[in-house]
Amino acid sequence: MFESMKRGMSSTREKFTEQMNILLDRGPRLDDDFWEGLEEALILSDVGAQAAFDIVERMRDKATRKALPDAYAVLDALTDEIAETFATSEVNVFDENPVLVLFVGINGAGKTTTVGKIASAAKRAGRNVLLGCADTFRAAAIEQLEEWSRRAGVEIVQRERGADPASVCYDTIERAEQTGANYILIDTAGRLHTSDDLMRELEKVVNVVRKRSSIPVRTVLVIDATTGQNGLNQARQFNEALDLDALVVTKLDGTAKGGIALAVSHELQLPIAMIGVGEGLDDLQVFNARDFAASFISEELRGGGAAANATEEASAGSMAEEFSEAPEAGE
Numbered sequence: 443m444f445e446s447m448k449r450g451m452s453s454t455r456e457k458f459t460e461q462m463n464i465l466l467d468r469g470p471r472l473d474d475d476f477w478e479g480l481e482e483a484l485i486l487s488d489v490g491a492q493a494a495f496d497i498v499e500r501m502r503d504k505a506t507r508k509a510l511p512d513a514y515a516v517l518d519a520l521t522d523e524i525a526e527t528f529a530t531s532e533v534n535v536f537d538e539n540p541v542l543v544l545f546v547g548i549n550g551a552g553k554t555t556t557v558g559k560i561a562s563a564a565k566r567a568g569r570n571v572l573l574g575c576a577d578t579f580r581a582a583a584i585e586q587l588e589e590w591s592r593r594a595g596v597e598i599v600q601r602e603r604g605a606d607p608a609s610v611c612y613d614t615i616e617r618a619e620q621t622g623a624n625y626i627l628i629d630t631a632g633r634l635h636t637s638d639d640l641m642r643e644l645e646k647v648v649n650v651v652r653k654r655s656s657i658p659v660r661t662v663l664v665i666d667a668t669t670g671q672n673g674l675n676q677a678r679q680f681n682e683a684l685d686l687d688a689l690v691v692t693k694l695d696g697t698a699k700g701g702i703a704l705a706v707s708h709e710l711q712l713p714i715a716m717i718g719v720g721e722g723l724d725d726l727q728v729f730n731a732r733d734f735a736a737s738f739i740s741e742e743l744r745g746g747g748a749a750a751n752a753t754e755e756a757s758a759g760s761m762a763e764e765f766s767e768a769p770e771a772g773e
């Protein structure tokens with residue numbers, strides 16, 4: 443699992459390595475220029491100004507306390523610091539059961555694909571899954587989710603195109619009560635965070651679901667990593683409107699902007715539940731901050747020993763594995 447994360451993060455890692463190598467060309471002295479350069483390299487790797495500032499402040503402090511001799515020692519310790527900069531939660535929303543998760547985000551972020559991948563893993567792990575298609579905006583959206591439901595072997599609740607998304611959610615909850623499904627995943631239509639009307643519509647959907655559902659409701663924002671810093675604006679707006687519970691960051695494969703995951707998690711203090719590293723059914727992983735940090739900094743920059751440790755310690759399982767360790771769903 444760590445390997446596929448590492449592969450997916452290769453462009454992000456190369457970008458940071460390139461920046462750091464330029465900096466290290468001046469020599470490994472820990473002077474003001476180094477700390478400024480480190481902050482800049484982090485910002486250029488999309489981790490966001492706030493996270494970059496906080497990481498450098500803490501690293502500087504650590505370097506003094508632990509009398510770190512040079513830049514290489516700092517880079518060695520940076521993995522831990524980056525991992526600790528992510529917001530955490532005690533329980534991953536996708537390990538909860540019963541749970542109803544609403545997937546929201548801008549157009550094309552990867553919501554439907556993520557719902558499909560999670561449905562499939564959850565079903566394999568023995569969960570009682572029901573899908574709801576509250577994207578009634580695009581005709582193709584209904585077919586797309588239907589296809590995923592077939593692939594996963596789970597039931598789906600849908601209505602005709604143009605139907606009120608809130609009433610599809612209503613129907614979905616009702617159906618779950620009939621069948622005893624208690625792992626409910628609802629897909630919503632993509633919308634721009636800047637579109638007031640569509641954001642208000644979504645607020646209404648979420649409020650209806652929160653009122654109607656007797657099982658815990660979670661809102662998860664799906665962010666496409668390739669959108670870079672725009673992801674931060676998206677997250678701010680969606681969080682303000684919906685009070686989000688967690689994030690899924692998709693398309694970490696093949697982008698140099700993977701640092702955005704850290705920017706959003708840190709600034710909004712939202713845990714990342716899952717990451718998408720490809721289009722396939724199994725290209726979704728439980729997020730592990732240490733894996734992320736170890737994939738962010740190349741082994742070339744870290745000491746050899748530290749790199750080996752990180753690989754051993756990092757142990758994000760595939761979702762199916764993760765799920766089968768969770769307590770069985772009571773029926």
Ligand SMILES: Nc1nc2c(ncn2[C@@H]2O[C@H](COP(=O)(O)OP(=O)(O)OP(=O)(O)O)[C@@H](O)[C@H]2O)c(=O)[nH]1
Nearest residue numbers: 549550551552553554555632692693718719720721
């Ligand atoms: N490379 C890569 N592609 C992904 C990933 N997740 C989703 N995609 C692709 O992104 C495209 C859009 O995915 P969808 O799941 O349809 O996105 P959506 O958010 O539901 O889009 P709308 O419903 O139109 O708002 C599809 O071609 C997916 O295969 C990922 O982790 N990596």
Ligand SMILES: [Mg+2]
Nearest residue numbers: 553554577583
């Ligand atoms: Mg969709």
